[in-house]
């Protein structure tokens with residue numbers, strides 16, 4: 001009889017442990033997701049507006065990931081960079 005009681009207690013313990021373990025996993029996943037993606041704010045280099053990483057328009061420019069508030073800002077920023085690069089090339093060309 002005591003063996004049966006011990007067995008039941010062991011089963012209960014195992015159940016509680018499993019329940020605790022399974023409960024713990026989705027919470028951890030949820031936390032890491034919100035911390036790394038949606039809640040973090042990034043600055044749009046074109047209009048200086050802060051937007052959340054998840055809703056931002058992402059673009060890799062010269063090996064760096066840059067975030068924009070919308071497609072228009074991204075295009076304008078790329079155009080600006082192109083102009084700057086062209087100017088730099090021109091100055092280099094003129095000054096020799």
Ligand SMILES: [Zn+2]
Pocket residue numbers: 044046047048049068069070073
């Ligand atoms: Zn913008």
